[in-house]
Amino acid sequence: MSTPGQDVPRPLLPLADDRPPERADAARNRALLLETARRLVERDGVCGVTMDRLASEAGVGKGTVFRRFSSREGLMGELLDFSESGWQAAVLSGPPPLGPGAPPRERLLAFGRSRIETTLLHADLIAASGYPGGRSVAAIGFIASHVRHLLGEIGVEGDLPLLTTALIAPLEVPVLVQQVRREGHSVARVQDAWADLVRRVLDAPPAAAGPRPAP
Amino acid sequence: MSTPGQDVPRPLLPLADDRPPERADAARNRALLLETARRLVERDGVCGVTMDRLASEAGVGKGTVFRRFSSREGLMGELLDFSESGWQAAVLSGPPPLGPGAPPRERLLAFGRSRIETTLLHADLIAASGYPGGRSVAAIGFIASHVRHLLGEIGVEGDLPLLTTALIAPLEVPVLVQQVRREGHSVARVQDAWADLVRRVLDAPPAAAGPRPAP
DNA sequence: AATAGAAACGGACCGTGGTCCGTTTCGCCC
DNA sequence: GGGCGAAACGGACCACGGTCCGTTTCTATT
Structure with a gap:
């Protein structure tokens, strides 16, 4: 799920962001992390989702997780x-x-x-x-x-x-x-x-x- | 309100507790910790009060703090x-x-x-x-x-x-x-x-x- | 006073959220 | 293509809340 043909509901109020778009690798990691997180929530519930677990499950460093989502x-x-x-x-x-x-x-x-x-x-x-x-x-x-x-x-x-x-x-x-x-x-x-x-x-x-x- | 002469406000609804009273050292530590905590809150605000800090400031082990107040x-x-x-x-x-x-x-x-x-x-x-x-x-x-x-x-x-x-x-x-x-x-x-x-x-x-x- | 057993003690240990900073990757411009 | 500055990456590191368990201290009983 995510980018291509758009059937998914899109975020809230558009809220024009002037910041330049994310770099390609950043966007890839964001999508990867969101998808992994969704899967983990489904499997273990919200409380079972640890930032460490998410990072390792997604095969990415912890710093990356915190860089993409600030907390x-x-x-x-x-x-x-x-x-x-x-x-x-x-x-x-x-x-x-x-x-x-x-x-x-x-x-x-x-x-x-x-x-x-x-x-x-x-x-x-x-x-x-x-x-x-x-x-x-x-x-x-x-x-x-x-x-x-x-x-x-x-x-x-x-x-x-x-x-x-x-x-x-x-x-x-x-x-x-x-x-x-x-x-x-x-x-x-x-x-x-x-x-x-x-x-x-x-x-x-x-x-x-x-x-x-x-x- | 509540028990006898007392000028300090006593806990809420009496709520008869059948458990035997605390041991003397336990009671001493509870009072010591509460007083220390009160002082720390006053000095550093609620967020500045750490369980570690409270323990060391009161000169007791961390386990003691968690034994007296379960969290x-x-x-x-x-x-x-x-x-x-x-x-x-x-x-x-x-x-x-x-x-x-x-x-x-x-x-x-x-x-x-x-x-x-x-x-x-x-x-x-x-x-x-x-x-x-x-x-x-x-x-x-x-x-x-x-x-x-x-x-x-x-x-x-x-x-x-x-x-x-x-x-x-x-x-x-x-x-x-x-x-x-x-x-x-x-x-x-x-x-x-x-x-x-x-x-x-x-x-x-x-x-x-x-x-x-x-x- | 001696003793036994329960209760309290202390601090090493763990998992978690969050930070830091040296290293790597990206993508733009020549 | 090559080079360069900015952005992203990774994982060691920190502070905190909380647990565990071997050791010490209390108190009731005799």
Whole structure:
């Protein structure tokens, strides 16, 4: 997989990079390493993928691995981006109600249901990509801007950026993993609870005194 | 609070431990290590505290450190419990509106404001105590049960356990750190946003069709 | 006080993520 | 093609968290 005929989902937001393209050997090694990493994840799970192992398995020096992906988190982030890009495409241009075409409120609810499933599916990878604490800002940035955009379309009043954060927070990996894997709640129940949260936020009467705008 | 004369904040929920007490040398070392750790945190910050350094600084072997606190997270957890117990006492028995006496709605709002400050204050320690991912369940358990209790007193309808989680999620370390330290929002704004979220959740009209109860 | 057995101790040892720097390869330009 | 500077490569090296196990110390019992 990778370069040629393009059926694979391509990375996220194009995000024009001005840097000159990689040298041929570098690109070859990047592809080789990503493929090897994918195979290792499949075989041993995310935790079983060591940078040393990856290097030796790919027949390459450790330094090379760290040169291509600046850290383990970076590597996992790229693996994740690959997995997530299909989902992002579905949100951006797939069929309604997840994709465009449905009323924004329904899109938001569909987003939540879908996101909960996707997050649980990729939980290990997301966690390993060092998500909280800095990296993989790509993924969370996409989610945040989508939700915020829908809130705007719905016409919600208030501090949209922070309200967005509050709606997204219960979709984070640790929260969902705690609810589903540790406390044993069903995915459907968690999804319903999020939908209920959204309903409350959208249908609440306007604030008595408006919140401070933004310092 | 807790046992007898004591002016130091004592650990959280008593949680009867049946195990026999530590041997004298063990107790001595635990105290020595905690004190040394506290000093090191103060001097070098949480990240500057290494298990090796702690051991050598305290003049004991590394094995001893790991025997007393089973991991780095465990150590940080104990340090954190010490810091948090004062706050927990204020919630459980301090003056209103944070403590008992005020109407539950006001207590909830006061809780949020206070919790945001405390979390930001102890952010490094909370993160180092391995909070998401398992440990330090003590702290989050306390928070969850308090919020849930208040929601019950207020008379909120719905799936209270999960609604509680949704309200608590935006108070987690990574979220708050992102908002305040990275995006540069003021603490007051974050506090207001949480209060607005609570207002919406509490004042929303009842659900059209009730959510599924619980499988 | 002597003793026995459990508990605590210490530090060598391991695997991991990450860095460093001397060596090799690439690809552009003459 | 030959040469040259930049980029990539490789693997020794480091610090850290964590384990293991032989040795020492405590304390309960007699």
